[in-house]
Amino acid sequence: MKIFFYYFQSAFKNIWREKWINLLTILSISIGLLILCAFALLSLNMDSVLRHWSKGFGIVVYLDEAISKQEEKDIENQFLNDPDIIKVNYISKEQALIDVRDTLGTDAVILDNIKENPLPSSFEIKLKNDLLNASYVKDKSSELRKMKSISEVQYGEQWLSSLNTISETMMTGAAILGFAIFIAVTFITYSTIKIFFYRRKDEVETLKLLGATKSFIRVPFLVEGLFIGVMGGILSSLTVFSAHSFATLRIAEFMPSIRSSLAILPYSAYIAIPVAGALMSLIGSYIAVGKIRY
Amino acid sequence: MISFSNVTKAYDKEPILKNLTMSVDRGEITFITGPSGAGKSTLLKLIYCSERPDNGKISVDNWVVHKLKQRAIPYFRRNIGIVFQDFKLLDNKTVFENVALALRIHRMDKKALRMATHNVLKEVKMSHKAKDYPPYLSGGEQQRVVVARAMVTKPMILLADEPTGNLDAENTRTIMKLFREINAQGTTVVIATHNEGLYTGSGRRVLVIKDKYIDREMMG
Numbered sequence: 001m002k003i004f005f006y007y008f009q010s011a012f013k014n015i016w017r018e019k020w021i022n023l024l025t026i027l028s029i030s031i032g033l034l035i036l037c038a039f040a041l042l043s044l045n046m047d048s049v050l051r052h053w054s055k056g057f058g059i060v061v062y063l064d065e066a067i068s069k070q071e072e073k074d075i076e077n078q079f080l081n082d083p084d085i086i087k088v089n090y091i092s093k094e095q096a097l098i099d100v101r102d103t104l105g106t107d108a109v110i111l112d113n114i115k116e117n118p119l120p121s122s123f124e125i126k127l128k129n130d131l132l133n134a135s136y137v138k139d140k141s142s143e144l145r146k147m148k149s150i151s152e153v154q155y156g157e158q159w160l161s162s163l164n165t166i167s168e169t170m171m172t173g174a175a176i177l178g179f180a181i182f183i184a185v186t187f188i189t190y191s192t193i194k195i196f197f198y199r200r201k202d203e204v205e206t207l208k209l210l211g212a213t214k215s216f217i218r219v220p221f222l223v224e225g226l227f228i229g230v231m232g233g234i235l236s237s238l239t240v241f242s243a244h245s246f247a248t249l250r251i252a253e254f255m256p257s258i259r260s261s262l263a264i265l266p267y268s269a270y271i272a273i274p275v276a277g278a279l280m281s282l283i284g285s286y287i288a289v290g291k292i293r294y
Numbered sequence: 295m296i297s298f299s300n301v302t303k304a305y306d307k308e309p310i311l312k313n314l315t316m317s318v319d320r321g322e323i324t325f326i327t328g329p330s331g332a333g334k335s336t337l338l339k340l341i342y343c344s345e346r347p348d349n350g351k352i353s354v355d356n357w358v359v360h361k362l363k364q365r366a367i368p369y370f371r372r373n374i375g376i377v378f379q380d381f382k383l384l385d386n387k388t389v390f391e392n393v394a395l396a397l398r399i400h401r402m403d404k405k406a407l408r409m410a411t412h413n414v415l416k417e418v419k420m421s422h423k424a425k426d427y428p429p430y431l432s433g434g435e436q437q438r439v440v441v442a443r444a445m446v447t448k449p450m451i452l453l454a455d456e457p458t459g460n461l462d463a464e465n466t467r468t469i470m471k472l473f474r475e476i477n478a479q480g481t482t483v484v485i486a487t488h489n490e491g492l493y494t495g496s497g498r499r500v501l502v503i504k505d506k507y508i509d510r511e512m513m514g
């Protein structure tokens with residue numbers, strides 16, 4: 001316990017002695033972590049936008065012309081019992097015609113020449129959100145197409161696959177960026193602690209000769225690295241927090257609607273950022289000190 | 295206490311010590327002498343395991359030094375106080391902190407550490423400079439701080455490499471008196487020096503290095 005007090009005391013003396021290089025390192029780390037936060041925010045917002053769009057995604061199942069009421073009922077029941085399907089909406093021939101008229105507006109006069117209603121009745125079904133990937137929807141619709149009394153199945157195939165591409169690209173991007181930032185922050189601490197280690201090489205040699213254990217030598221450097229990482233993390237947490245407060249205060253003044261649709265970092269992130277910084281810098285400084293040989 | 299048997303040590307294939315055999319008994323004060331470059335410092339470094347022998351056996355107390363494992367070295371060294379020829383004081387720590395460092399490494403608690411440090415600084419007559427930094431001390435003052443740091447842990451063995459090289463006659467007498475006192479408390483003392491004045495008339499054993507080994511032994 002006492003020895004830990006000494007470790008911290010001497011580490012903080014050293015931190016103060018090298019305050020400028022430490023400040024610079026802390027700033028670089030916080031910028032790195034900020035980039036990560038900014039990307040996380042972007043992804044979260046994109047994700048919520050995508051989710052919003054996905055809500056409108058449906059599959060339209062057109063029924064045979066000659067279908068009976070009972071058969072329609074059977075199909076509807078089958079849809080209702082399907083765990084993948086969360087919503088079923090029946091559109092009768094008549095309703096379909098009304099919809100078309102609505103869409104055409106004044107041009108609807110062209111329909112007056114048609115005696116018989118040419119439109120089939122249909123179901124509009126919605127799948128569970130997490131099933132909305134191109135390949136699954138494709139399988140599902142061909143399965144539906146094989147069912148009795150179903151003439152045609154339609155959905156926004158192109159739209160769905162581009163939606164999938166966007167979210168996959170974002171996931172890959174997030175992984176690559178996260179890894180790059182991890183390497184960068186680790187490396188930044190590594191080089192700073194390496195510099196400190198070289199500057200104190202004589203001190204380290206003397207400590208060894210006086211009988212200091214490896215941990216006695218190593219811990220002060222690790223404490224310094226830890227401090228740098230945590231401070232970098234706290235700095236970027238504070239920046240994100242103030243940016244977020246500013247955004248909700250100011251932007252919401254002009255566009256009240258944005259407040260509800262703006263995705264924000266969960267509160268745990270404000271803790272997670274310094275913890276992540278600490279972890280990365282700890283690894284960096286551990287590598288920087290390296291193996292101690294007597 | 296310390297024993298060398300057929301020890302050979304070379305730097306870059308050029309042997310400095312060759313088939314050196316010697317021993318130092320517990321409780322002795324022993325001098326090691328020889329011309330500059332004879333290998334006195336090297337011999338001391340072999341004792342505290344800062345250099346490893348190329349051949350031969352070295353033992354200190356119950357420690358088999360030539361086979362010592364990396365992780366055992368710090369614990370082994372805590373038995374030895376060293377007055378380094380080049381001092382090895384930390385420039386950014388005060389005199390007090392430099393001496394106290396040895397005790398921190400020994401995990402002594404704060405109160406005892408303060409007392410022991412102040413006492414030893416008084417003994418080497420450096421109390422008045424406890425808050426100064428080594429670069430602002432004279433050579434002789436620095437040397438006394440190094441002696442204080444080596445003594446403060448009350449080591450089993452004290453190795454002193456040219457401990458009076460920078461001292462005037464009076465300070466030399468003070469330091470030598472301290473060595474005798476610490477020796478009287480049970481510490482084995484080994485002093486490497488080319489200063490004949492240090493051992494003549496001491497009545498202690500003097501080992502002379504010549505031609506890469508202990509050429510002869512005499513009484514000072």
Ligand SMILES: Nc1ncnc2c1ncn2[C@@H]1O[C@H](COP(=O)(O)OP(=O)(O)OP(=O)(O)O)[C@@H](O)[C@H]1O
Pocket residue numbers: 305306310328329330331332333334335336337379488
């Ligand atoms: N690390 C080293 N690498 C190469 N050569 C070394 C090294 N240390 C010492 N030597 C050489 O070994 C020889 C003995 O050195 P050492 O320091 O043991 O002599 P010494 O007897 O202590 O001399 P002095 O009285 O001048 O202190 C010298 O010639 C020196 O150049």
Ligand SMILES: [Mg+2]
Pocket residue numbers: 334335336379455456
């Ligand atoms: Mg020497």
